[in-house]
Structure formats: structure tokens, C-alpha cells
Amino acid sequence: MNKRIGLLLLPAFLCTAAWLPGDPLPAITRVIDKFRKTYPQEKVYLHTDKPYYMAGDTLYFKGYVVNAEKNLPSAISNVLYADLIDEHQHISHTLRSPVTDGMATGSMALPDSLPPGNYRLRAYTAWMRNFSSDWFFDKTIPIGSSSNTQKATDKTSRPAVTQFFPEGGQMLEGLPARMAFKAVGSNGRSIAIKGQVTDETGTAVVPFSSGFGGMGSFVFTPQPGHVYTAGITYANGATAQVSLPQALKTGYMLAADNRDSAQVKLHIATAGVTAGQATLLGLCNNKPFFSTTISLLNGEASVNISRNKFPTGIAQFTLFTAEGIPVAERLVFVNHHDTLHVAAATDKKVYRPREPVTLTLTVTDIHASPVSGNFSLAVTDAGMVKPLQPEDASIVSSLLLTADIRGYIEQPGYYFTGDDTTRANDLDNLLLTQGWRRFSWTALQANQFPPIAFPAEKGLALRGKIISATGKPLPGARITLLPQQGDGYMMDTVTGTAGEFVFDDVQFTDQSSYVLQTPLATNSRATIQLNEWLAPAVLPAAWHNNSHEQALQHYITLNQPVLAAHRKQQQDAGRELEEVVVRSKRQSRVQEAVAPSLNLNGPGQADQVLTYEDLKNCHNLASCLEGRITGVRFKFIEDKSIRPSRVVALQPFMASGFNEQPMTVLLDGVEMTAATGLDMRSFNAADVQSIEVLRSGRYLAAYGTKGGNGLLIITTKKGGIDYDKVNDQSAQTNKLPEGVLFVKAMGYSAVREFYIPDYAVDGGKDIRSTIYWKPVIRTGENGTATIQFRNADNTGVHQIIIEGLSDNGKPAKQVVTYEVQ
Incomplete structure (x- = not known):
């Protein structure tokens, strides 16, 4: 999904009325506190049992729903939605899962008829719909099919493009400036480039070349009256000319040096500005962690900020004028390397087919203290399913980075696999080139807060209204909800002043059937109208990026015997069904x-x-x-x-x-x-x-x-x-009779239990890509948990992937292997 925007909308800022006279910091702090308390943000992460699937598979997932401020299990929403979206932006499947203590489990049965392609797995809560869909969990899931030779590949074709981003949002004439850039190829993936910046006379100014992810940066001093162009040569030999943003005569610049292990160094520079003061505010997940009023000496100032003031994550520094107008912004990543350590030990290193495995998990924090938390585990055959790579996305990279950045992030795990200078610089380039913000300072300054169209759900609800025979809302009318069959229970309520009603925390399962009924007076015939649930709009994805194409084709090839057996079962069931249909035609x-x-x-x-x-x-x-x-x-x-x-x-x-x-x-x-x-x-x-x-x-x-x-x-x-x-x-x-409405409601989706055959009954060959899936694992105060499962008939290297979250909001990922001979 193309979510890339500029870091600052400077013209909008400059046209906005200033804060009240005096020190703007209290007013700035009040408005951001109001926003974060009134509109607490949520993040969602889904751990799936595999990175890709084929038609006929079952997709299993564990959902982690957290409060964005501290990554603690969310107490805001109790319902999680998951959509499977095809390449035509159509929703193929939608699931609803109950959320308990910030955790949810679910499964999607992928029909054999599902066309192959690059699907997207999207997850969100109703509360998250009040804000941009940019903050939904959104992951590409390639799905193949052996009955169709079409590959799940990128069907889009766009020209390569390179964008340039001035640090802090703008450049000023005569002042050194850092210019970041990002290059994306025609397939939506990063592409290597090199080039030269020249002025309008063709004079060379500064060379540049990209690093990881097609990104990089360079420093140069734009001179008054000059226009600059980047001459680019792509890895495939193509060339392009891109105009750089124009340097301004007046304004503010905010630069950051994030290389020091103890502090973040910020530098403020101005041009054509007479004010002697400015305000600097530092946030992380919308919560203020640093603020100060700065005295500008000759239009410049430097501020050193202890990294210990911020938790691990993205720190957002915003510079305000003396009047409280935001004029520059810089993002830096603060990493205390305080993610959890998970030791996963099997009782043996080599097993036989169908032999039981005992796995012991020991989870500790940065101080080696035991940690209690909630985790999920997938065991896959590494010969059938491509092993998880360190640079692949995980709960760590999602909650700490990608959930807070607009735009597609390529190989986000790369930034968390080491502590070297190169990776730190690459991460800094990422934050220089990716747009980001969960709110607009301009809107908050004008006291414009998001409307709440979707209340936080504590359970599933049925909403609607009752209309009288004259077409007017009917207030004070009693309405009853009855189950059409099964063990449901009856609920009743009374409509509000606008004839509206709501049944909260209704325990639907799958396609539940209910009846809504209101008593009818002899002089009135009421009509019940139920609010229709509509999924969020599906915006076109920026790219259908598929880094698993070859692995997916290999997986499909190896899964042929499993698929053949599955299809035979379906054919047998189909013949039985045909016999039933024939008999049914002879009914009276x-x-x-x-x-x-x-x-x-x-x-x-x-x-x-x-x-x-x-x-x-x-x-x-x-x-x-x-x-x-x-x-x-x-x-x-x-x-x-x-x-x-x-x-x-x-x-x-x-x-x-x-x-x-x-x-x-x-x-x-x-x-x-x-x-x-x-x-x-x-x-x-x-x-x-x-x-x-x-x-x-x-x-x-x-x-x-x-x-x-x-x-x-x-x-x-x-x-x-x-x-x-x-x-x-x-x-x-x-x-239907007046005053009666039959309801087919989409309730909580049934979770398919992970199938493990009973070998005493089923003695056939048991070859599976996912050997074991356990979505709920709790470690106690001692930080340990023991899991037991049995191998299938697969041989070779097996991979165990553990992801999870501690009770105090620290994410964890671990990958270990064992062998079956």
C-alpha cells in the first residue's frame, strides 16, 4: 500500500493561527495529552503459521492487539477483524475473532477454487477505523495453486522512481543540508542507484549512491539562486533526471545526529528569522518524553538529549516557533536492545518420524530475569517451507517500527539483526524517507479531533432503528432479540430518542440466525431497520511484492501428494452428494x-x-x-x-x-x-x-x-x-410480518482446530508443511513453558518459530531448528 507522504506540510503550518501569546509549551502539551488520552491508539500484529499457502490449505494466525503507547495488551477492543484481500482489491474472506487480554486466534480455510495470486492479510479493530487505514496490519500473503500454472507474482508494472527528502522537511539557502533519497524499481522493490547532483549550469555538486533498500543520503549546501538536479543511473542501466526540492530563503531546519550511544544530538538552524526562541517537543507513540524552550544564538542552537528519556521505538522531534507553529520535524530510532530473549530447547537434536518432541521455553529480559507473557509457536518442515530469515518481518519489527511508519518497509527485520554502524545508518535513512504521523499538528492546534464513527467494541453488537408507519423514528419502543435456534438467549432493550437501538455483547458464532421483534399496537405497524456492517474500504496496495515466488512454487510441487489425496476426498464426497440430490428430486x-x-x-x-x-x-x-x-x-x-x-x-x-x-x-x-x-x-x-x-x-x-x-x-x-x-x-x-426482522449476522468465526491425525486410526502417510501450531502459550512467573507435540512422517530439518509479547509489552522472536531422520 502506498502510504508515503511528506514529513511536513509546511504551507499548512504557516497559514495556521498561532497559539495564544506567551510560552506555547503548556498549550502544546495540553493538546497532545488530550489527543492521546481521548484517542488511544492500537496496533495489531498477526503471527501466521507459514509465510505463504496454496489453495486447499488452512491459514492459522494468532493476533496480538496492543495499546500503542506501551505495547501492553489492549483493553480498548475485544473484537479483531481479519480480511483476506485479492489482487483486485476484493475481500475474499472476513473473520471476526474475540480478543481476550489483547490476544485472539483464528483460521481461514482456503478453498481449492481460490485463484492464485498475491493476497493481503489485513487486520484491525473497529476503534482503529476512526483513524487512517494506514495503521492497520497489512501483510502480503502469496497463495498458489497446483491446478493453475499462473504464478503468484507481481502483476503491476511501474517505472522506476526516486524521491528526495530534505532532513527536517526543508532546505535553507546557504546552510548545509542533508538530503535523503529512496529508489524503487518497476516491481515495487528497492533498486540500487548512483548519481550526481548538478546545478543549472551542469556543474557537479555532490555524488551519491544508495545502500540498503535503495536508500541513502548526502550533505551539500544549496546556494542562493541555484536550482539543483539529480542525474540518476539505475542498476538496470536506465537513467533519469530528478529535480531536487527548492531551498528556501527563510525558515527553520532541524538536523539529528543519532550515532552517539548515550544521547541524540539535535541542531537547529534558521534563515531570515528574527525570533530568539523556539520550542522543541519529543514524543514516542504520541506521549511526550522531552520538551524544552531553546534560545537561538545567531539563529542557531544545539540540544543533546539523553536516550534514556525515551523507550525503544521511534522518537518524533518537532520544532515550534515562539508562537507555537510547528515548522520542522525529525524522526530517530532509539534502541535500548531490550527485547526479550527466548531460549528454546528440544529434548533431542535428532528425532524419528512420528516421535514425540518436548520443547522447553525460557523467556528472560535484558537483565536475565524471568518474564511472564503470551506466545505463539509454529513448527514447519524447512524443506517445504522456506526458513524464516532474520530480515523477515516479525512481531519485533512490527510493533517497534513498521506499525508506526507509513509505506511499505522492505525486509524490516534487517534493522534488528545487529548493532553495527551500517544498520544504524540504514535505519536513519529509512526514517528520513518514510512519511509518518498519527495526527496532524495543524488539526490539533485548531481543536479538530477525529470524529468517533466506530466505538470501541467490547463485544459484537447489533445496531439499528425502528421506524413507525408514518416513516418517523419510534422512540421508547421495546425490541426483543431472540435466537432462531440453538442455545442462544433472549435480550431486549428500548429505543432511544431517535428510534435507535443497540444490543451489545451478542454471542454470535459464524452465520447466526436471530429474530428482532417489537410488539405491535393496533394503530401502528413498525419497521425494523438494521445497520449494515461494511468493511473498511480497500485501497490499492503500493506494490504486490512477492519475495517468496520460487519458494512457493517449490512448496506447491512438494505438496502434490497431499493435494491429490485431498481432491480425492472431495470427489468421493461429491459423488455422495449427487446421490442425495437425485433422491431429493423424488420428494413429494x-x-x-x-x-x-x-x-x-x-x-x-x-x-x-x-x-x-x-x-x-x-x-x-x-x-x-x-x-x-x-x-x-x-x-x-x-x-x-x-x-x-x-x-x-x-x-x-x-x-x-x-x-x-x-x-x-x-x-x-x-x-x-x-x-x-x-x-x-x-x-x-x-x-x-x-x-x-x-x-x-x-x-x-x-x-x-x-x-x-x-x-x-x-x-x-x-x-x-x-x-x-x-x-x-x-x-x-x-x-416478513410487520415488526419482525430475521437476521443473518456474521458472528465470531469458528477456529479450526489444528489437525493432528490419530495414527492408531489413520495409518496412512502423514506429510504436512506445518507440523504443529500452538497459538496460545503462557509463561509463568518463572518464565518457562513446556510444549509437547509429535512429528509427522516428514524428514529433514524442522524449524520452530516462536513469537510473543511479555505482560509488560516487550516483544520477542526466536527461531530454532531440529532434525528428523
């Missing part, structure tokens, strides 16, 4: 009509059955049923608490019953009662597919006390039948 019209019934005795197992054919030319269901159902009478229910009394409902009763209680009515499995507005007059006969009447004890016994007064089981039309052949008026409109 009655059997066909009652097939979707939720009758506990079985569809059609009742004392009397009526179908849509029996309701031909009916409009009001109660009037149609009167006299057609044996042993049932319909009785008007009066409200005698008012004078004169008023009929409020028409309900069915057993004709021979001595108990003056109505029969139980089940509408598509949901019990309709007087309390929830049961009125047989409100049912449209054209919507009914079948009615089953239960009067005798042999059928009522299955319903216990609910069957004490008899049952009517009403099943609405489900489609798949040509109703028009027998009833011209029963077109398949699927209209």
Missing part, C-alpha cells in the same frame, strides 16, 4: 415444503400438515386457518385494563383444552409469545411454506413444558421451490 410436494422445518420430531412429523398449496388465495393467515386446522380455535385477546376494552391480538388455542393459555407458536424455530407481540393477524399467508400442528402427546413430548398447550410450527418460504405453479399470489417476496 409435502416433503419438499416441510424440508426446512425445525420440528424437533423431524420435518412433517406432526398431527396435521398444511403447505403453501393449501393457502392458495389466502391473505390473512388466521382467517385461512380457521376451520382448516382440526382441534384448533382462534380467540381474540382483549386488553381489559382500559375502558372500553380493546382487542389487541388474535391467538390460537386448543379446542379441547381446559387451560386458557394459547398454543405455542414457533416461527422458523423462534417462539412467538404475547409478550413479544404474537398476533396471527399480522402474518401474511403468502410468506408461509408450511404449518405443522402438534396436538398429541407423541409429538408434544419433544418440547416439554412448551408443548403443554399444543404447538403450531410455521416455516416461511426459503426458496428452491416454484411456488408460482400452484399459487400465483405467493411470489417469492420473502416479506
Whole structure:
């Protein structure tokens, strides 16, 4: 995703009104404190069991949801969303997972029909949607298929491009300036370049060449009245001319020297500025860690800041004028090398196929003290799945770096694999060239804070409103949520002043079926409108970068036997299904009509059955049923608490019953009662597919006390039948009784348990790319955990990848290997 922006929007800053007269620092501090407390930020990281997959695989993941300020498990959101996005920016799969103590688990079954390509795995919370989607977790997941020779490769083709970024946001005439650059090739990956800066006369000024990631920087002094151009030669021999940003006559510059192990050295320079003071503010994850008022001597000043003032991560330094206008910004990375150490020891170095493995984890901090935390583990066959490289992305590089930078970061793990000067300089170049900010100083200064369109979710919710017959919102109306089947529970609430309602923390699972119902007054017919859940917009990715192409093809080749066995199982299942379909065509019209019934005795197992054919030319269901159902009478229910009394409902009763209680009515499995507005007059006969009447004890016994007064089981039309052949008026409109709404809600997605065959039952060959997946591992106060699993029939080197987070927000990654012979 192309998220690259300039570091500063200087014209916008300069046009903004200044802070109130006096020292601007208190006002600056107040506004940033308000932002971070009112809008706490979240980060998400997903640990997947493999870096790439093939159609037919199951993708397993562990989600880490943290508060961005300290990387502690987030207490903000309890629901995590994960989208699988194809190369056409379409969402192929969406999952919802419950978040407990900042952790979530999930799985995606990738169908065999899934087209190959470079997919994106995107994860976020509802709260994160209030801010830019740039801060969502977004990872490229190549997916291949042996049934299609198309490779999961980059389908985009763009010209190579090089961008230049002045340190701090701008250059000033006559002052030394650092200019950073980044070169990206036509495939979206970095490309090596070299070149020469010249002025408008063609005079050479300074040469330059790129280092890691196609990035680099150089220092030169732009002279008044001159224009500078970079002549570039790419690694493939192509050439280009790029104009450098124009140096300004007046303004501010902010430069940083991040090479000292004890302190960060900042230098401020100005041109054409008469003010004698400026303010410097240092943030990390939106929290202030340093601030000072600076006296400018001859327009310059230097500030040395102890690195110990900041935690590990990106430090953002912003320079403000004496009036409080932000004019320059610089990012530096502070690294205390305080990530966790994970010692992972297997009980043996060499195993046999199917032999059990005992793995002991010992997690300690920088002081060698034991650490409690939450971790996840994947064991893969290194011969089938490309071993994780040190430069690959991990929870460490994500939470400490990429989650706080806009734009695609190539091989982010590279910056955390050593402590040498070269890597430190490369990381500094990265921060000079990548746009970054979770907020705009201009907006905060104007007291413009983000609107909260998506409240933090403590659970899944159903939201909507009730509209009266006149089309106006209906306040103060009671609405009930009932499960259509299963072990769900009933909830009710009352609408607000705008007719709105919300059911919080509803325990949906997958595609759950619920009924929303509101009692109906005789002079009013209400309509229930449910808010539609829409996924965040999918913005085009900057590049479909696939560094696993060859490894993916190798993986597909080795997985052929597994895929063949899987397809044979599907073919066998398909033949069985065809036989079922053939038999179903021989069903009678009655059997066909009652097939979707939720009758506990079985569809059609009742004392009397009526179908849509029996309701031909009916409009009001109660009037149609009167006299057609044996042993049932319909009785008007009066409200005698008012004078004169008023009929409020028409309900069915057993004709021979001595108990003056109505029969139980089940509408598509949901019990309709007087309390929830049961009125047989409100049912449209054209919507009914079948009615089953239960009067005798042999059928009522299955319903216990609910069957004490008899049952009517009403099943609405489900489609798949040509109703028009027998009833011209029963077109398949699927209209529902007024005041009733059937809901198919996407709930928490079921997590597929990682499959481990029982060798006592299944003695076939067991070859798997993922040998073991365990998403939840807890280390206690002693910092240890023991995991046991069994090898498959794979031989060769196996790789164990451990990722996780301590209870105090420190990330960890470890990779170890063992061998199976």
C-alpha cells in the first residue's frame, strides 16, 4: 500500500493561527495529552503459521492487539477483524475473532477454487477505523495453486522512481543540508542507484549512491539562486533526471545526529528569522518524553538529549516557533536492545518420524530475569517451507517500527539483526524517507479531533432503528432479540430518542440466525431497520511484492501428494452428494415444503400438515386457518385494563383444552409469545411454506413444558421451490410480518482446530508443511513453558518459530531448528 507522504506540510503550518501569546509549551502539551488520552491508539500484529499457502490449505494466525503507547495488551477492543484481500482489491474472506487480554486466534480455510495470486492479510479493530487505514496490519500473503500454472507474482508494472527528502522537511539557502533519497524499481522493490547532483549550469555538486533498500543520503549546501538536479543511473542501466526540492530563503531546519550511544544530538538552524526562541517537543507513540524552550544564538542552537528519556521505538522531534507553529520535524530510532530473549530447547537434536518432541521455553529480559507473557509457536518442515530469515518481518519489527511508519518497509527485520554502524545508518535513512504521523499538528492546534464513527467494541453488537408507519423514528419502543435456534438467549432493550437501538455483547458464532421483534399496537405497524456492517474500504496496495515466488512454487510441487489425496476426498464426497440430490428430486410436494422445518420430531412429523398449496388465495393467515386446522380455535385477546376494552391480538388455542393459555407458536424455530407481540393477524399467508400442528402427546413430548398447550410450527418460504405453479399470489417476496426482522449476522468465526491425525486410526502417510501450531502459550512467573507435540512422517530439518509479547509489552522472536531422520 502506498502510504508515503511528506514529513511536513509546511504551507499548512504557516497559514495556521498561532497559539495564544506567551510560552506555547503548556498549550502544546495540553493538546497532545488530550489527543492521546481521548484517542488511544492500537496496533495489531498477526503471527501466521507459514509465510505463504496454496489453495486447499488452512491459514492459522494468532493476533496480538496492543495499546500503542506501551505495547501492553489492549483493553480498548475485544473484537479483531481479519480480511483476506485479492489482487483486485476484493475481500475474499472476513473473520471476526474475540480478543481476550489483547490476544485472539483464528483460521481461514482456503478453498481449492481460490485463484492464485498475491493476497493481503489485513487486520484491525473497529476503534482503529476512526483513524487512517494506514495503521492497520497489512501483510502480503502469496497463495498458489497446483491446478493453475499462473504464478503468484507481481502483476503491476511501474517505472522506476526516486524521491528526495530534505532532513527536517526543508532546505535553507546557504546552510548545509542533508538530503535523503529512496529508489524503487518497476516491481515495487528497492533498486540500487548512483548519481550526481548538478546545478543549472551542469556543474557537479555532490555524488551519491544508495545502500540498503535503495536508500541513502548526502550533505551539500544549496546556494542562493541555484536550482539543483539529480542525474540518476539505475542498476538496470536506465537513467533519469530528478529535480531536487527548492531551498528556501527563510525558515527553520532541524538536523539529528543519532550515532552517539548515550544521547541524540539535535541542531537547529534558521534563515531570515528574527525570533530568539523556539520550542522543541519529543514524543514516542504520541506521549511526550522531552520538551524544552531553546534560545537561538545567531539563529542557531544545539540540544543533546539523553536516550534514556525515551523507550525503544521511534522518537518524533518537532520544532515550534515562539508562537507555537510547528515548522520542522525529525524522526530517530532509539534502541535500548531490550527485547526479550527466548531460549528454546528440544529434548533431542535428532528425532524419528512420528516421535514425540518436548520443547522447553525460557523467556528472560535484558537483565536475565524471568518474564511472564503470551506466545505463539509454529513448527514447519524447512524443506517445504522456506526458513524464516532474520530480515523477515516479525512481531519485533512490527510493533517497534513498521506499525508506526507509513509505506511499505522492505525486509524490516534487517534493522534488528545487529548493532553495527551500517544498520544504524540504514535505519536513519529509512526514517528520513518514510512519511509518518498519527495526527496532524495543524488539526490539533485548531481543536479538530477525529470524529468517533466506530466505538470501541467490547463485544459484537447489533445496531439499528425502528421506524413507525408514518416513516418517523419510534422512540421508547421495546425490541426483543431472540435466537432462531440453538442455545442462544433472549435480550431486549428500548429505543432511544431517535428510534435507535443497540444490543451489545451478542454471542454470535459464524452465520447466526436471530429474530428482532417489537410488539405491535393496533394503530401502528413498525419497521425494523438494521445497520449494515461494511468493511473498511480497500485501497490499492503500493506494490504486490512477492519475495517468496520460487519458494512457493517449490512448496506447491512438494505438496502434490497431499493435494491429490485431498481432491480425492472431495470427489468421493461429491459423488455422495449427487446421490442425495437425485433422491431429493423424488420428494413429494409435502416433503419438499416441510424440508426446512425445525420440528424437533423431524420435518412433517406432526398431527396435521398444511403447505403453501393449501393457502392458495389466502391473505390473512388466521382467517385461512380457521376451520382448516382440526382441534384448533382462534380467540381474540382483549386488553381489559382500559375502558372500553380493546382487542389487541388474535391467538390460537386448543379446542379441547381446559387451560386458557394459547398454543405455542414457533416461527422458523423462534417462539412467538404475547409478550413479544404474537398476533396471527399480522402474518401474511403468502410468506408461509408450511404449518405443522402438534396436538398429541407423541409429538408434544419433544418440547416439554412448551408443548403443554399444543404447538403450531410455521416455516416461511426459503426458496428452491416454484411456488408460482400452484399459487400465483405467493411470489417469492420473502416479506416478513410487520415488526419482525430475521437476521443473518456474521458472528465470531469458528477456529479450526489444528489437525493432528490419530495414527492408531489413520495409518496412512502423514506429510504436512506445518507440523504443529500452538497459538496460545503462557509463561509463568518463572518464565518457562513446556510444549509437547509429535512429528509427522516428514524428514529433514524442522524449524520452530516462536513469537510473543511479555505482560509488560516487550516483544520477542526466536527461531530454532531440529532434525528428523
